[in-house]
Amino acid sequence: xxxxxxNIQGVNKRFGGLQALTDVGITIxxxxxxxxxxxxxxxxxxxxxxxxxxYQPDTGTFELAGKPYSPSAPHAVAKAGIAxxxxxxxxxxxxxxxxxxxxxxxxxxxxxVFGAIFRHKAARQEEASIRQRAQELLDFxxxxxFASRTSKYLSYGDQRRLEIARALxxxxxxxxxxxxxxxxxxxxKLALRELLVKIKNEGKTVLLIEHDVKLMMGLCDRITVLEYxxxxxxxxxxxxxxxxxxIDAYLGGAH
Amino acid sequence: xxxLNFDTTRNPQKAFVSMGLLLLVALAFPxxxxxxxxxxxxxxxLALLYIMLALGLNVVVGFAGLLDLGYIAFYAIxxxxxxxxxxxxxxTLLESLINLHPGxxxxxxxxFGEEIRTNGIHLSVWFIVPLAAALAGLxxxxxxxxxxxxxxxxxxxxxxxxxxxxxxxxNNLNDPINITNGxxxxxxxxxxxxxxxxxxxxxxxxxxxxxxxxxxPSVNAYYFLFLLLTIATIxxxxxxxxxxxxxxxxxxxEDEIAAKAMGINTRxxxxxxxxxxxxxxxxxxxxxxxxxxxxxxESFSLTxxxxxxAMVVLGGIGHIPGVVLGGLLLAALPEVLxxxxxxxxxxxxxxxLIEAEVLRQLLYGLAMVVIMLNRPAGLWPSPKHEDxxxxxxxxxxxxxxxxxx
Numbered sequence: 001x002x003x004x005x006x007n008i009q010g011v012n013k014r015f016g017g018l019q020a021l022t023d024v025g026i027t028i029x030x031x032x033x034x035x036x037x038x039x040x041x042x043x044x045x046x047x048x049x050x051x052x053x054x055y056q057p058d059t060g061t062f063e064l065a066g067k068p069y070s071p072s073a074p075h076a077v078a079k080a081g082i083a084x085x086x087x088x089x090x091x092x093x094x095x096x097x098x099x100x101x102x103x104x105x106x107x108x109x110x111x112x113v114f115g116a117i118f119r120h121k122a123a124r125q126e127e128a129s130i131r132q133r134a135q136e137l138l139d140f141x142x143x144x145x146f147a148s149r150t151s152k153y154l155s156y157g158d159q160r161r162l163e164i165a166r167a168l169x170x171x172x173x174x175x176x177x178x179x180x181x182x183x184x185x186x187x188x189k190l191a192l193r194e195l196l197v198k199i200k201n202e203g204k205t206v207l208l209i210e211h212d213v214k215l216m217m218g219l220c221d222r223i224t225v226l227e228y229x230x231x232x233x234x235x236x237x238x239x240x241x242x243x244x245x246x247i248d249a250y251l252g253g254a255h
Numbered sequence: 256x257x258x259l260n261f262d263t264t265r266n267p268q269k270a271f272v273s274m275g276l277l278l279l280v281a282l283a284f285p286x287x288x289x290x291x292x293x294x295x296x297x298x299x300x301l302a303l304l305y306i307m308l309a310l311g312l313n314v315v316v317g318f319a320g321l322l323d324l325g326y327i328a329f330y331a332i333x334x335x336x337x338x339x340x341x342x343x344x345x346x347t348l349l350e351s352l353i354n355l356h357p358g359x360x361x362x363x364x365x366x367f368g369e370e371i372r373t374n375g376i377h378l379s380v381w382f383i384v385p386l387a388a389a390l391a392g393l394x395x396x397x398x399x400x401x402x403x404x405x406x407x408x409x410x411x412x413x414x415x416x417x418x419x420x421x422x423x424x425x426n427n428l429n430d431p432i433n434i435t436n437g438x439x440x441x442x443x444x445x446x447x448x449x450x451x452x453x454x455x456x457x458x459x460x461x462x463x464x465x466x467x468x469x470x471x472p473s474v475n476a477y478y479f480l481f482l483l484l485t486i487a488t489i490x491x492x493x494x495x496x497x498x499x500x501x502x503x504x505x506x507x508x509e510d511e512i513a514a515k516a517m518g519i520n521t522r523x524x525x526x527x528x529x530x531x532x533x534x535x536x537x538x539x540x541x542x543x544x545x546x547x548x549x550x551x552x553e554s555f556s557l558t559x560x561x562x563x564x565a566m567v568v569l570g571g572i573g574h575i576p577g578v579v580l581g582g583l584l585l586a587a588l589p590e591v592l593x594x595x596x597x598x599x600x601x602x603x604x605x606x607x608l609i610e611a612e613v614l615r616q617l618l619y620g621l622a623m624v625v626i627m628l629n630r631p632a633g634l635w636p637s638p639k640h641e642d643x644x645x646x647x648x649x650x651x652x653x654x655x656x657x658x659x660x
Contacts, residue, residue: 052516078518086516092509094637095502103506107518109499113531116498117491123498130499150639170518 004066005030005205006051006082006174011060013043013050013229020046021057021229026207028174028222030065033196033206035220035237037213039249043229044209045087048178051207052084053077065173079107083172085163087179087209093152097143097162100151101134104169137165141195157188161195168199175199176207181215193219213250217241225249261576262638264497281482285475296474298590300546303481304539306582309566310488310575311535316564317573318501319528320508322411324560325398325418329533331425331555332394333387333540338441338550339434341383345375351433380447383541391537392530394421399529403522406511418560425552440551446473447480447545454480455548477546484542485579488535493575495531504528505573569626571633580635588622589615 009025021043028034038044049055051062053071062069069080083104092100109130115123138144141161146154151162160180167175180196181189189212196219199206210216216223217237225233225240227249233240240246259273260266288295312326338344349372353360364372378386398417402410429437436442446455454476456462464476495501503524506514515521544550562585570581592615600607609617626634 054512054516073520074512074515075518075520078516083518084516086513090510090513090516092506092513094509095505099502099505103502103514103519104517106499106503106506111499113495113500113527116500117494119494127499166517 003030004028005032005064006207007061007063008051009061011047011050012058013046013055014058019229021050024226024229024231026224028205028207030205031200031203032221033200033208033219035216035223036207036209036226037211037216037223037240038226041228042226042249044226045178046229047226048084048176048207048209051077052082052176075107078170078172081171081173082176083167083170083174084176085160085167085178085180087182089156089159089163091151091159091163091166093150095151096148097138097151097154098131098134098147100162101137101165101169102130104137104166105130105133107170134165134169137168138162140168140198141165142191157184157191160184160188160192164195164199168204172204174205174207178209179211180208181210181212189215259576278486282479285471285478289472289475293472293474294594296472296478298587300474300477300481301590302583302586303478303485304543304546305563305566305586306485306579307481307488307535307539307542308563309570309578309582310485310492311532311539312563313532313567313573313575313578314492314495314504314535315528315532316567317578318496318508319504319525321399321402321525321528322407322414323529323532324411324415324557324564325421326414326532326536326563327555327557327560328398328418328421329391329395329536330540330543330559331421331550331552332391332533333537333542334544334550334554335425335435335441335540336387336390336537337383337541337544338444340376340378340386341445341545342377342441342443343375344436344441345371346373347375347433347436349375351431355431377445380449380541380545383545384538387537387541388534389537391540392534394537395530395533396526398533399526403525415557415560418555418557422552422555422557425555435552438552440549440553441544442549444544444548444550446548447477447542449480452476454545481542481546484538488538489575489579492535496575500524500527565623569623569633571636574633574635574637577633577635577637581633584634585619589619592618 004027006026006028011021011024013021024043024047026036036044036047046055050057050060050071053074053076057071062071064080064082069077071077092103095103109126111123111126135144135147138147141164143154143158143161143165146158151159154162164177164180181192184192193215196206196208208216208220220237222235223237223240224231225243225246232245232249233243235243259277260269261273263270284299285296288299308326308330312323315321315323315326339348349360349363352363367376398414402413405413425435426438428435446453448454452464452466454464454473456464456473462473463470464473466476503514503519506517506519507521507524511521566581566585567578568581569585570579571577593611596611596614597607600609
């Protein structure tokens with residue numbers, strides 16, 4: 001593996017009496033598409049929320065690109081360089097597609113009240129560059145023609161793409177996608193897959209949660225499998241496919 | 256509304272023509288209205304203050320989506336600050352302070368000069384307005400801070416409480432140190448003087464204001480000042496709306512968790528919204544105090560907060576031209592009805608069947624209900640940019656129907 005971009009070890013998370021995550025760890029190399037799979041309720045999304053600062057872990061060490069980061073607040077994690085999408089799409093519905101992506105640039109821009117009111121040169125330049133970058137990203141994910149459309153009127157697949165564009169706007173070191181293919185038909189999945197490969201070719205690292213094992217096997221460089229909040233397997237896709245513990249988890253073990 | 260268009264990004268030419276036309280009407284209004292009596296211009300003065308309030312509240316409620324039912328508190332803070340720093344009230348305060356704690360009182364008198372013992376403080380409007388803005392902004396942040404984790408109904412109830420707290424403070428801060436003069440309120444507040452022109456009119460002029468070669472009634476002079484401030488408020492709030500911060504506010508309104516995940520520090524950005532919104536309330540309050548010459552806690556009751564909120568919601572929440580329209584209608588309508596209802600009944604029936612005050616409330620309420628039933632998004636909501644109608648397919652709930660494997 002090349003340079004390690006994300007290294008997380010020893011994560012425990014308890015919700016009351018439920019141990020949702022037990023000593024879960026993950027190591028992702030730069031430029032990989034890394035898969036996180038597991039049956040329903042395995043703790044994938046919980047782990048995801050811990051990584052991105054939405055839940056506070058009980059224990060765990062977190063390193064991004066060699067530097068420790070604290071997943072104490074989502075906005076701090078976004079600033080550190082992890083951007084995410086949501087399992088159930090969370091767009092800013094009343095804003096246009098372009099504005100949605102422009103919000104993603106918030107964390108990489110600085111103008112405050114003074115700049116907003118007086119629109120001095122630096123403020124105008126920043127605003128123009130935000131707008132330009134946002135349009136580029138919309139074009140990149142393939143919905144540039146819908147820039148001025150209110151985002152809630154976009155089609156489902158395009159909303160998914162828009163959410164990815166918005167996440168990319170934060171200039172992430174790691175793009176974390178929570179079930180991006182959920183609710184998509186076969187054609188849309190194929191298009192999504194192409195987009196993910198395109199993102200990878202841009203040198204981005206992607207962490208992917210997905211139910212669709214077929215999609216994952218062909219796409220991911222490495223995969224971690226969770227079950228009941230524990231990591232039961234980690235490795236290359238074909239290793240995962242033949243791993244007995246994984247097969248038991250998905251099909252039910254012989255008892 | 257098709258005649259007027261204020262969308263400067265999509266149709267700048269039409270927008271600027273519309274603004275110019277409206278400005279002409281606004282400038283000409285007092286000269287026409289004064290022929291029918293000063294009271295009409297006075298109504299317009301108060302309406303402009305309400306428009307400022309509504310625009311300020313629109314930052315909090317419209318942009319950031321934080322339902323604030325205590326907004327009038329900031330109006331009160333601006334008004335009472337003016338009452339304290341531009342009237343004889345400070346002399347009363349000082350007297351009570353000296354009785355309570357002579358050391359501090361004497362020290363204050365020594366710092367500010369002996370004449371404040373008898374005359375109080377009389378700051379110029381140039382100091383009052385920034386001070387009122389700053390103090391209200393500070394209070395906006397202070398009152399906003401405990402509400403950061405609240406949303407919807409809960410936020411509304413807490414802000415409602417804060418609004419009441421401020422009013423009750425104003426009612427009771429007359430003992431042991433007499434700051435607000437309690438329920439009697441503060442009287443004899445200085446009228447506004449700009450560039451040596453007293454907007455209340457020079458003594459013995461019969462409330463006529465002399466500006467260069469022109470002379471106009473006092474209410475007209477105030478009208479132009481308030482118009483200027485309202486235009487400034489429109490300018491500032493619309494600049495804020497179309498900025499990085501404005502987008503962050505709307506993002507929080509639309510989906511707070513997603514906004515956080517996009518790196519927006521929601522705590523700071525919300526506090527900023529509270530604070531910026533309060534600023535306009537503070538300035539409007541300072542103007543109100545100088546204009547009336549008198550403030551008392553009665554002017555800052557919950558119904559006022561609700562009236563301002565109604566202007567925002569009825570006009571078109573989050574849409575500046577709509578909010579201005581809402582403010583104008585709801586502030587002017589009751590006053591117009593007050594003037595029109597009784598003469599009209601006299602003419603129609605030969606006698607007054609229903610008192611103006613009663614009928615006014617009825618019609619006001621009726622107007623609100625009718626507007627909300629027919630235009631739930633407000634009279635003039637933000638334009639939507641869709642290429643397809645609302646009920647079309649391909650929305651989230653009617654997606655491809657493929658269940659994830």
